[in-house]
Amino acid sequence: MILDLGTRKKKQVKGLRRGEGKLMNRISIVLDELKKSGQIAVSAQPIVLVVREKREKGLKALFKS
Numbered sequence: 001m002i003l004d005l006g007t008r009k010k011k012q013v014k015g016l017r018r019g020e021g022k023l024m025n026r027i028s029i030v031l032d033e034l035k036k037s038g039q040i041a042v043s044a045q046p047i048v049l050v051v052r053e054k055r056e057k058g059l060k061a062l063f064k065s
Contacts, residue, residue, distance in 0.1 A: 005026065005027075
């Protein structure tokens with residue numbers, strides 16, 4: 001199963017990598033719903049998450065290099 005979370009800000013991606021934040025909460029909710037509906041096994045665990053970081057715009061991006 002692939003769960004596409006769309007484009008997110010760098011800060012949200014960092015939180016997800018640490019296993020916390022809004023994105024992690026969203027993933028937990030989706031997995032719980034799928035388990036309750038019987039679409040995936042109760043013992044199923046996420047293994048791979050595909051995430052793309054949102055590019056920074058403006059002055060921040062210019063001075064980051």
